[in-house]
Amino acid sequence: MEKILVTGAAGFIGFHLSQSLTDKGYEVFGIDTVNNYYDVDLKMDRLKILKNINTFRFEAMSICDKDSLDELFAREKFTCVINLAAQAGVRYSIDKPYKYIDANLIGFINILEACRNYPVKHLIFASSSSVYGANTEIPFSTSQSTDHPLSLYAATKKANEMMAHSYAAMYKIPCTGLRFFTVYGPWGRPDMAYFSFTKNILANEPIKIFNEGNMMRDFTYIDDITAAIALLVNHQPGSRNQSDLPEGAKLSSAESYAPYHIYNIGNNSPVSIMEFIETLEKAIGKEAIKEYHPMQKGDMQKTYADIDDLYGAIGYKPETSIEYGLTQFVSWYKKYYNV
Numbered sequence: 001m002e003k004i005l006v007t008g009a010a011g012f013i014g015f016h017l018s019q020s021l022t023d024k025g026y027e028v029f030g031i032d033t034v035n036n037y038y039d040v041d042l043k044m045d046r047l048k049i050l051k052n053i054n055t056f057r058f059e060a061m062s063i064c065d066k067d068s069l070d071e072l073f074a075r076e077k078f079t080c081v082i083n084l085a086a087q088a089g090v091r092y093s094i095d096k097p098y099k100y101i102d103a104n105l106i107g108f109i110n111i112l113e114a115c116r117n118y119p120v121k122h123l124i125f126a127s128s129s130s131v132y133g134a135n136t137e138i139p140f141s142t143s144q145s146t147d148h149p150l151s152l153y154a155a156t157k158k159a160n161e162m163m164a165h166s167y168a169a170m171y172k173i174p175c176t177g178l179r180f181f182t183v184y185g186p187w188g189r190p191d192m193a194y195f196s197f198t199k200n201i202l203a204n205e206p207i208k209i210f211n212e213g214n215m216m217r218d219f220t221y222i223d224d225i226t227a228a229i230a231l232l233v234n235h236q237p238g239s240r241n242q243s244d245l246p247e248g249a250k251l252s253s254a255e256s257y258a259p260y261h262i263y264n265i266g267n268n269s270p271v272s273i274m275e276f277i278e279t280l281e282k283a284i285g286k287e288a289i290k291e292y293h294p295m296q297k298g299d300m301q302k303t304y305a306d307i308d309d310l311y312g313a314i315g316y317k318p319e320t321s322i323e324y325g326l327t328q329f330v331s332w333y334k335k336y337y338n339v
Contacts, residue, residue, distance in 0.1 A: 001055070003027045003076060004233065007063055007111070008084035010034050012189045013126070013180070013225060015046040017082065020226040021233075022055045029076055031061040032085065037092070038190045045336075046187055063107035073118035080233055083111050083125040086156075089191055090130060093152040094297055104156035105163075112167045122174045122236045124229065127161055129181040129218070129266065129303045130154035139304040142179070142254030142262045150299070161262060168260035174236035175259065178229065181266030181305045185222030185325060186332030194219075194326070197280055198333050201288045211295040213274045216302040218266040221325040224318030228265050231314040237261040254309065266305025267318045279322050283330040 004021055008014040009030025018028045030050065034043050050056050061068050063085045087093075087103040108125070115123050132140045134148035149155040164175040184194050197207045239259040254262040271279075281287050295301075311317045333339075 001025065001027045002079040002233075003029065005072075005076070005078045005081045006030045006084065007082070008032055008086065009050065009058060010043040010047050011084060012187060013183060013222065014084045015050065015187055016185070016222050017084070017226045017229055018050050018056055019053070020230055022053045024230055026233075027055045028053075028057075029072075029078070030056065030058045031063070031072070032058075033062045034060060037087070037089070042187070042190065063110050064102055066110045066113070069110050069114050070117065073114040077118065078120050080122045080124065081111065081115055081120050082229065082233075083108065083123065086126060088153070088189070090151045090153050090299065091296060092191070097152050100152050100156050104153075105159060108160050108163060112163060112173070115173050116167060116171045120173070122176065122233065123164065124176045124178065124232060125160060125164060126157075127177045127179045127262065128154065128157040129179050129264070129305065131158045131161070131179060132303070138302065139268070139306040140264065141306040142264055142309055151297075165256060165258060165260050168237075168239075168256065169258035172239060172259060174239075175261075176232055176235075176237060177260075177262040178232075179262065179264045179266075179305075180225065181218040181220045181264065181303055183220050183222055183225050184329060186329055188222070188329065194276070194280065194329065195333075197277065197288065198284065198330060201281065201284050201286055202334075202339050204289070206289040206291045207277070208291050208293050209273060209277070210293050210299060211301065212292045213272070213277075214301070215273045215299070216270040216304070217273065217276070218268065218270045218303045218305045219276065219322055219325070220265065220267045220305075220318050221320035221328075224267070224320050225265055228310065228314065228316055228318070231316055232263070235314055261313075263310045263313065264305040264307050265310060265318065266303070266307060267320070268305050268307045270302060270304045271322050276322065276326075280326050280330070283323075283326045
């Protein structure tokens with residue numbers, strides 16, 4: 001049985017992914033700091049479910065704790081590592097920049113060093129659609145420039161991609177980076193707009209709509225994310241000798257002569273914020289009280305994933321509709337919070 005380390009296992013994606021991988025016959029070891037960035041009780045309730053799975057084990061640990069991480073790698077001998085641990089949130093990075101340096105940069109170099117010193121067959125790591133920043137080409141393709149991030153969070157994710165490439169090139173560690181596009185669904189993150197919108201609508205409180213509602217997002221349902229990652233576990237990028245490349249050959253930022261590749265994982269179907277709110281209102285059965293505000297620092301006006309590369313690699317593309325996804329989320333929310 002292959003043994004997979006999932007960092008950030010108490011988080012939204014980590015929780016669902018751990019369930020999905022154990023369902024597929026993998027042994028999963030999860031680690032998480034279970035910090036208070038958002039509701040700790042929600043994280044603990046996710047862990048209660050995971051701890052009932054025979055092939056799942058958990059240890060409270062930070063990827064910033066290099067000694068503990070190295071001891072874990074030496075002891076468990078992982079086949080694959082999926083790094084989802086990070087300090088998330090674009091707006092939070094404005095107020096708490098050093099948390100992003102610690103978790104997203106120092107933590108990630110500890111993961112890379114552990115994979116180098118205790119070799120694994122594959123390192124998969126979370127990046128973000130936010131790396132596209134000021135890019136104006138639509139849809140966002142992994143071959144496009146990501147040199148103009150609009151937030152520190154995005155900059156740390158871009159740095160993760162570059163750090164992983166250097167380790168893939170130097171130490172031949174197969175590395176796959178995943179640029180997630182606005183992931184949503186049951187057991188989601190309370191700091192995300194769809195979660196706070198639902199809370200406020202049910203409580204008859206106004207929702208804040210930024211940039212006067214003139215934004216679009218490529219909302220991606222959680223089950224589509226976990227299905228794609230599970231297919232990528234045994235789809236390691238290959239390597240070539242740099243000398244084998246034709247003279248003057250140009251590689252996109254998504255590929256390399258090293259064992260390294262970047263994929264977008266998005267629904268490939270952007271939805272306007274106002275359409276999203278309308279769909280949420282229908283799922284809840286109640287109209288929102290709307291407050292309109294200017295664009296926030298660090299926000300992007302539109303995200304739209306080109307997923308041709310992902311489909312070509314694993315024959316999979318996310319297709320869950322926003323109507324189905326939001327209905328599932330609202331159903332979970334009402335049951336979990338008893339409203």
